[in-house]
């Protein structure tokens with residue numbers, strides 16, 4: 451049973467296919483309006499979410515399917531000590547595909563191992579968030595028209611930001627890209643991402659604490675929130691949370707066709723005034739996420755033999 455746990459579960463060809471399907475959905479929504487009639491998505495969110503949960507649910511409804519959900523660990527039998535494995539076996543009895551968000555790294559993998567239906571990782575702790583990367587990729591494709599020869603700045607919490615790790619993995623598979631890793635010393639990209647992805651694939655990258663010094667060279671600026679929920683100590687969070695605040699003034703030296711992305715939620719790292727700049731793409735990214743999740747649901751249900 452094919453599931454999506456990590457963005458690298460998808461080949462480059464499969465990513466291209468998902469982008470093509472998403473673009474077709476955007477152009478011809480009516481063609482897909484009954485595609486999942488009679489099928490159900492289980493939306494299992496054991497950690498807070500606005501975009502991922504709602505876009506999965508909207509995606510399934512727009513495909514003509516239905517949704518049943520768990521929102522918050524306290525409302526399911528997880529609160530009584532039920533294991534992730536038993537939850538997966540149970541939910542497989544009622545639905546056709548699972549989207550799961552869980553605070554523990556590896557929980558989506560355990561779900562996929564025990565479910566008899568496809569499983570989509572909607573974020574597992576600080577590990578992976580592959581469908582956010584699908585949203586990011588469609589946004590990059592629609593804004594830049596290519597996945598190659600881009601200078602990609604990622605800024606903020608690069609240690610705990612699971613979306614950053616997935617994006618680096620995904621964009622490292624294309625030719626000519628360069629990464630500029632902008633973070634406080636304490637929130638640098640983990641060494642396993644540098645060693646196993648960037649260095650192993652000979653991808654050029656620089657690490658800096660100075661966003662303004664690198665701003666003029668960026669084609670993409672991917673801002674991230676400092677992940678309060680993953681800090682052991684509130685004092686460190688308070689010290690680091692406002693390390694980078696993107697303002698209209700700071701964009702004066704940026705390229706005119708810079709694409710500013712952010713997985714959202716935003717806390718304080720992009721000034722609201724930046725939203726009016728045509729280079730701000732983060733709300734387009736939110737919408738693109740729904741289209742890519744529609745494309746993914748279709749693909750996994752087809753592979754599971756539930757759709758023609």
Ligand code: CP
Nearest residue numbers: 499500501502713714
């Ligand atoms: N980007 C993202 O995962 O947002 P939510 O936490 O609101 O789902």
